[in-house]
Amino acid sequence: MINTIRVYNDIGTSVLCVHNTIQLFHHFFPCANVFKISSSEIKTNKWIESTDLLVIPGGEDLPYLDKLQIDGIELIKSFVFNGGKFLGICAGAYFSSSYIKFFLTSQLVIEGERYLKFYEGNAIGPVYDGYQPNSESGAHIVKIMYKNTYAYVYYNGGCYFDDNNNKVEGTHFALYEDGKKCGYTRRYGKGKILITGFHFEFDEQCCSHLLSKLSYDDFESRRENLVRYIFSLLSDC
Known part of the structure; x- marks a missing residue:
């Protein structure tokens, strides 16, 4: 059961992504308690016992690294290993991987x-x-x-997942149209992880300016089916 959800909200997070993520959970988990959580709150570890799902939403990965630092990151790992669930969306997926390569321009690359x-x-x-x-x-x-x-979803700067010729635990459950991997889930200790390079939290109203060739109904019905599938994977633990 997912009863208490905490959505990371600190320097680097997108205001729009945080808002849409919270609205998503209000819609699909109407009985759940949804709270924002800052880096300083994560570092206290007081949230762990009262949290079922931690979400790192879209924004910018480097400030996440700067604010959470190793002590916050280790608490997140401990939370999941001991039975918590973790969802990373777009920047949250970059942040959750072992190595990132983000090409702002051919001369400017965030890598590490x-x-x-x-x-x-x-x-x-x-x-x-x-x-x-x-x-x-x-x-x-x-x-x-x-x-x-x-399904059709909103996308803005997200990643694809490259196993780098390693045998990676877990399952790649979604692909971009060109075949690149963009949805990944695995067990981690007693817990569960799911990350996506795309945004599934943006509904048809948020995407109306981009839907010139799609009907609202087709976009939203397919997106909601994808969301249900994602949450079924995340809850399978």
């Missing part, structure tokens, strides 16, 4: 090791052209392939 290592491979992005920090100029509606079907 990360320390959660829930996904023991590389998170590489952006997958689609046009990304600009704090801008909608590179936002797209993209097609996600999963479980012999597909």
